[in-house]
Amino acid sequence: MMTERWGRKGARLVTAAVLATPLVALASGPVRAAVPLGEQLYKSNDCVTCHAVNQKLVGPSYVDIAKKFAGQKDAVATLVKAVKDGHVGTWGMVPMPPHPTLSDADIKAIVEWILSLK
Numbered sequence: 001m002m003t004e005r006w007g008r009k010g011a012r013l014v015t016a017a018v019l020a021t022p023l024v025a026l027a028s029g030p031v032r033a034a035v036p037l038g039e040q041l042y043k044s045n046d047c048v049t050c051h052a053v054n055q056k057l058v059g060p061s062y063v064d065i066a067k068k069f070a071g072q073k074d075a076v077a078t079l080v081k082a083v084k085d086g087h088v089g090t091w092g093m094v095p096m097p098p099h100p101t102l103s104d105a106d107i108k109a110i111v112e113w114i115l116s117l118k
């Protein structure tokens with residue numbers, strides 16, 4: 001009986017937490033196959049500590065990045081390089097650190113997802 005009550009309460013708490021914070025979703029890993037690969041990779045890497053989709057954190061929001069680079073034909077290559085090598089100066093004087101251990105393919109998937117958010 002106790003177990004069942006806690007089980008239901010626990011499930012409700014987990015549901016509320018997952019809805020409330022992307023960090024919880026990060027901890028539990030990709031939940032649905034419908035989540036784009038780029039979004040999954042964003043959530044499973046350090047990007048979440050500095051970037052949100054709709055809100056400026058340490059770095060610019062992904063929607064703002066998508067708008068700024070909309071229609072630029074070299075946007076993917078430019079942004080993959082920025083994430084790989086690190087970048088500063090486009091959005092302010094706070095630098096983004098380099099990501100030398102992420103593969104170009106993974107960064108490209110994240111960047112293509114970001115550019116789809118505009």
Ligand code: HEC
Pocket residue numbers: 042045046047048049050051058059060065078079082083087088089090091092093094095096097099102110111114
């Ligand atoms: C420590 C904080 C931090 C982390 C971690 C971080 N970023 Fe950034 N990011 C920034 C900042 C700050 C900028 C703005 C840099 C600038 O002004 O040029 C930025 C800029 C960007 C840009 C735009 C670059 C440009 O040329 O305008 C993209 C795309 C991006 N980040 C993606 C990512 C991805 C993908 C990850 C994870 C793999 C990531 N960031 C991790 C802080 C971070």
